[in-house]
Amino acid sequence: MSILHTVNKSPFERNSLDSCLKFAQPGAALLLIEDGIYAALTGTSVEGRIKDALASVKIYVLGPDLKARGFSEARVIDGISVVDYAGFVDLAAENAKVQAWL
Amino acid sequence: MSEIVKKFMYLNRKAPYGTIYAWESLEVVLIGAAFDQEVSLMFMDDGVYQLTKGQDTSGIGMKNFSPTYRTLGDYEVKNIYVDRDSLVARGLTEDDLVQIAWEDWETEEEVENIVEVVDSARAAELMEESDVVFSF
Numbered sequence: 001m002s003i004l005h006t007v008n009k010s011p012f013e014r015n016s017l018d019s020c021l022k023f024a025q026p027g028a029a030l031l032l033i034e035d036g037i038y039a040a041l042t043g044t045s046v047e048g049r050i051k052d053a054l055a056s057v058k059i060y061v062l063g064p065d066l067k068a069r070g071f072s073e074a075r076v077i078d079g080i081s082v083v084d085y086a087g088f089v090d091l092a093a094e095n096a097k098v099q100a101w102l
Numbered sequence: 103m104s105e106i107v108k109k110f111m112y113l114n115r116k117a118p119y120g121t122i123y124a125w126e127s128l129e130v131v132l133i134g135a136a137f138d139q140e141v142s143l144m145f146m147d148d149g150v151y152q153l154t155k156g157q158d159t160s161g162i163g164m165k166n167f168s169p170t171y172r173t174l175g176d177y178e179v180k181n182i183y184v185d186r187d188s189l190v191a192r193g194l195t196e197d198d199l200v201q202i203a204w205e206d207w208e209t210e211e212e213v214e215n216i217v218e219v220v221d222s223a224r225a226a227e228l229m230e231e232s233d234v235v236f237s238f
Binding site for chain 2: 009010013033036038042044047065066067068069071072
């Protein structure tokens, strides 16, 4: 069983995403929530880091947080899955534990 | 009203919803409108996310305050600046941002969109020209 990592901070303001990606093991899951969703968008200066991580980590983004901030699924990097709150619960249940990078 | 008119700048550097800064800034701008000063807003770093179009907070149980930005022209705010580098780093363009109209009720002068994207040299100049900078 692996770990579900959550990141809720903007990658442009904090190093939560970088630290998470540094320590996440292959096969882990990463869910981007709240201001963390900005890392899931195309064309940003962190897109390369996310794409590299997708090779070994499954990445998800919380749909309601995307929508609140004015972004549709069309702006999300290919390979990242959009989930709703029920999907968040499923991910928490599927993984051995949840590690939050605040 | 006071006869001394000062140049106020509100400097916004935080994304909306994740923290309370964006909302607090907007509240202070609206309150400050009562004091007849020359007011401008600057959005840079994650602050540019405050102006994105199409925000819909129905799924997160928070108040969507983004429509309020479009009314700022009615609150004595005549200049709204956005830092270009901050947009570029976030893969955003001017098309992703709301438009904010302004009209002078006395002269009927109209400006369709007072949101202006500026480079960092201009942003620095604007901060330098301000008498007071409020940071959020």
